Amino acid sequence: MNPHAPLVIDVAGHRLTTLDRQRLAHPLVGGVILFGRNWKDRDQLTALCRQIKAVRPDLLIAVDHEGGRVQRFRTDGFTHLPPMATLGALWMREGKAEGVAALEATNAATAVGYVLGAELRACGIDLSFAPVLDLDFGESSVIGDRSFGRDPRMVTLLAQSLMHGLLQSGMGHCGKHFPGHGFVQADSHLAIPVDPRGLDAILADDAAPYGWLSASLQAVMPAHVIYPRVDQRPAGFSARWLQDVLRRQLGFTGAIFSDDLSMAAARQIDGQAVNFTTATLAALQAGCDLVLLCNQSVVDGGAPIDEAIDSLARAVVEGRWQPDAVSEERRLALLPTAPALPWDALTVSPRYMQALSLLPA
Template structure:
């Protein structure tokens, strides 16, 4: 069959693509005008300021209207808060407010913070035209070695994960932004990162029902607007050991649609991740398989050649009757319903000048909420905090490793041959040292690697910062050497990401173990207040020593 212009316009609604730059690019124009792409994802690379994002979204929407789109674009973004916050401010740019991520929010013990922070973040996004947030994370972090979820999860208890994920979904929805629960049917019990390879989860259906699927079932019952499928193999669901859930009809249609009765929009995770990209046929073939599986929207975030390839492969699949246009149109009705609820009409999205005064007032209020939530999240895992004397305090922070592709591998980051980021100290750890400096006169900040020379003066107290030292055990090797050299000097270990290393026998005997659950500057500032200002650490760890150490 030959494809009509109407057919091509329909097909374009079933993709969400990214592009490069702080202004609308020629690639973005081509995607919207030629391929009729109905959804755009903004990445960190597209965010320079709230005012700039507003102008960018206006230009994208105007382009779509001029190209004859019947409905406004869905403008999506990865705004989980915490470490995955594409809209939040950076050391270089002032954009959205930084709020705690999933594990830090869960550490407060109060789902109201999940709802309030998500609604506050949504109001900022909505004010600049973003209407789709790929959040909440519904994954249960069952495996402490998980390299891609970790603190992006609300914890290891599926009941609590469901409660907090629902609160986030409710907050986003009330703020006018469509939530998207991810990564269905569950990415928490794997130690392989789907950015890099294909994770395999070997669980029975009964086990999946008790853990992985529980949060998603509750989110579906609560009416979540969209769900993102993940690139992991779960043989109990897919029936084979090769097909990612995102490309499996048994998962997307049989389980999600027919069994769990999900009626909202299904979007895939980005197909440029190696779990799909390295399959035969790569991203273009993956796009066809995802649509054939029942996905409503296929995500491809980075590469223009792959955007074109995915579109052309889909055209060909329709022409060969491998994909059914009637099914795509039925799927398209769900996309239109999402757009009507969260994007609105052309009058809703165009011709709205940026209200800088209102945004400043909103962000001033949101900053107070963020500080309050972070203050409630810091946890004392063991020991008792020392009262440091007025002498020198040594702050030790680890060299930056690439541990989590969703967090670490921002485009353009320069690395050494062994994977370390080229700058001497990460900006967030520098900000922590500055926080300590504001509280004590004499501070030495040391960046340590595995070969750190411990033959030095460690002053009157040590704050030893770790990052996932359960997976980077060399950090605990350095800690042991430091403690031997600095016998009698009080040591506080601060886990700046997932707190699993604090359950290890290797930290026994240190004065105190504190967890911040993320290494954002805001979380580390809250930890500094606990360690040095006598602020009571009221947070509790949402994960336990699940598998022993």
């Protein structure tokens, strides 16, 4: 087995093409991220996941499926999950005995996590890029109601409850966007957000959940945000953030995914425009274990993916990047360890039906 398969790529349609299979078979490719365009119905999605696993059983199949406005699959039986802000609102309800609203909110969060994970697992998906750990400062339109709320203590406990539900279902998870995307207005899909605060302020607030959850989180995704008082590079390209702060100071030992390297904020490093290859190498060298190349299978027949694979392979041969066996162990640890309940069995199971009854409106 290859000592490190860091590339997570996408596929164009409802079924794998010959080119898709060739890319997924490459030893530097470790996973697939699915999007709405990969969805027709549950049978098709399940068949697609089987096709991917038939290429290589160790490929990680992931999706952005948080609830609210970030939910890739919404029809053919998939439950419409609430945005995370709804769980925060449950926590803040008045008229309950002290602590009761918070306890009911954490129970609901576990139910949301279980339904979210069990439905995806029934179709063959391994990991969802959730929960969002960003704080809601009321400034970021790209975060907004994807956040549990403003208080990092509440965010931590609701996220931990959601993660518990995901783990009950066998679904892997990834907290995002380290150290925090909620303070900045700019959307990193379109521009490079800059957060002017210092390290102490960020650690005391936005980044606090990552320390409090360091024994629980399976994976973390850094933000494409620049915090110039800490480092001139976006967090996802910064060894200062990923190795010094996240790993050493906060004690995180799981996998680190880059955010999507096709986003505008990922295409400039140190003030210079960069291509996928440069961005990929910069993210890996900064401390990412896996890198996401999203929505590139639909560009020039997937030429950017082929270029990234070939360039990373050349970097290995030329000694500009060395595969990391520890990173590969972290990737493999995200794969499910038990078979999922099939959809028909899931939907009549007592745990699933009880979880549905606890979902907030």
